[in-house]
Amino acid sequence: ATPTALLVGTGRGAQMGILIKGPEVLESTRRIDTVVLDKTGTVTEGRMTLTAVHLAEGETREEVLRLAGALEHASEHPIAQAVARAAQSDATVEDFANVEGLGVQGIVDGHAVLVGRPRLLEEWSQHLPPRLADALAAEQAEGRTAVAVGWDGRARAVLVVSDVVKPTSKEAIGQLRALGLTPVLLTGDNEAVATSVAAEVGIDEVIAGVLPADKVDVVKRLQSEGKVVAMVGDGVNDAAALAQADLGLAMGTGTDAAIEASDLTLVRGDLRVAADALRLSRRTLSTIK
Ligand code: ADP
């Protein structure tokens, strides 16, 4: 018989923004000790944000963003959208052109502007001064994406875009730890990016460079070591791992494939609700015992 307490737990979950597939789902959370977290879209926002502007001597951030932002407004590239969002420029653009695989060009308020790979600027003899070349190399060494901006014959700036950590992620990891659970960051991204995200949110264990098809094997391996695993993810490439985990939690902001493969859905995509869900199920189960 399904204990009334489980049903009460399910209803309470809905109020908290947790959709639970069925009352029996909560039972499987009893022995969970490890929480595997996908990085992109789960711990991070999953979209590019402008995170730094490096300026050549004599340039201002305002003018760089005004000109580059207006130009990027006309492009659909994820880098362009990050720059345009940050800049909110209303400068006028003429003769916009996409230079395939290199960047964009156009006339902004009468200036001939280029944004893209340094190679694009070099084709117009705009070479990065040492200060910008160093900044670019340092950012790329950290695994970040950086593009150059130039106009009227000179390289003026380097813009850095990154996928940023959600504001709620760090607190959520703290809450999972307080419940005695071990968080593990799992990602297909490179080690440098993964380690810096993990450090920012307080995760010690990182499994990086994992191919989409291999995420499920990581969950199986942890289970074969005796761990009882909850997995939190949002992408199509997380679906198999979410299904394999003892408890699968999908971000409601994620893909249908992830939601369908999961036992719970965190409606608002707020990782703190994962901790709420695990806490709720413990409380619900201890009421039954
Ligand atoms: P990818 O986006 O996978 O890197 P693309 O062929 O779309 O491949 O672009 C190659 C590179 O050209 C980008 O990584 C970026 O450095 C530059 N680029 C392309 N489009 C833009 C743009 N709109 N703004 C800035 N840089 C761009």
Ligand code: MG
């Ligand atoms: Mg592309």
